[in-house]
Amino acid sequence: MNRAALLKLAGQVLRLPTAPYHEHAVRDFVTGYCRQLGLPVASDKAGNLFIRYRHRVAGAPVVFVAHMDHPxxxxxxxxxxxxxxxxxxxxxxxxxxxxxxxxxxxxxxxxxxxxxxxxxxxxxxxxxxxxDLPAFAVRGDRLQAVAIDDVLGVAAVLAALTDLVRANVPAHVWAVFTRAEEVGFPGAVTVARSGKIPRRALVVSVEMSKERPWARIGHGPVVRVGDRLSMFDPAATWHLETAARAGRIRLQRALMDGGTCEASAFAAFGYRVGGLCLPLGNYHNIGPGTRPRRENVSVADLNRLVGLIVQGARQWRGFGSLRQSLRRRVWQIYRRAPRRWGKL
Known part of the structure; x- marks a missing residue:
């Protein structure tokens, strides 16, 4: 998806009203958009949405999760x-x-x-x-909006689904859009407890996370190795980094401990998890002097995030062999290591 189309989609989603348990406008937009793409849309008792894309790939899916609410x-x-x-x-x-x-x-x-x-x-x-702030604006490379976290994550996943569908990419991908993340993950926990996602799937949380000195706006999307609560699956990190290299996508790798994301909620119920995020300015609208300000991200980072989701879907077929390649890499390092145990 080119820059103009991506910003148009982002603007459509980010102008919609949302709050925990009040995601109806975003939910309706996602439903209509995915149906126009020809993708099946399902819902659970909590109102979480499940979208499936499968083309010429068997086995469990890679699942990208984003939440539809904002504080x-x-x-x-x-x-x-x-x-x-x-x-x-x-x-x-x-x-x-x-x-x-x-x-x-x-x-x-x-x-x-x-x-x-x-x-x-x-x-x-x-x-x-x-x-009561201007809903959406783009100034140079900065996208500013009232509710970027995590509604822009929803837009990024929708953009990636669009690219997958239009290019008929061989992949097996689910998108799961959850409710009320900002008040304690009730949407994500409902999904995790239900077992609707296959246990062999990889669940990747797509988020916006508070900018840190080691993860800066404009330096690329972040492969998130963990959050404030937990560390994520190292094989998932390896998979996402490999996908970035395949797509020549600039990225950062970091522990984003400014908050807890839905990856930890899924991990708590036994799922293998990974994380992607964009560094976010004015996290939760907390501006200088603790006054309300619009959140902001880099447009270039957003574009790279969409590309990374697409590449993560493309590369998913090789995840099993990728885990073996991680073991082989460690084995190579081990074989080169000098062995001088001596006497204990």
């Missing part, structure tokens, strides 16, 4: 709201919120992240809200 607000009534997601209370003080066409100001913040608000129009309980 956001839920109206509890005409003068009351709640924030859903992990941010410091300081960020909410005096904040401006947009509930569709209705705007509101926060007057008081309670410890449980319930908010007293003043709205300029009628509000219904259950209405989702987002920060």
């Amino acid at each position: 956001g607000f839920e109206a509890l009534g005409p003068n009351r709201a709640q924030f859903l997601g992990g941010v410091p209370l300081e960020l909410l003080k005096g904040a401006r919120i947009r509930f569709g066409s209705v705007r509101a100001n926060v007057r008081r913040v309670h410890r449980d992240k319930q908010l007293d608000i003043v709205a300029d129009g009628p509000l219904r309980a259950g209405e989702p809200g987002m920060w």
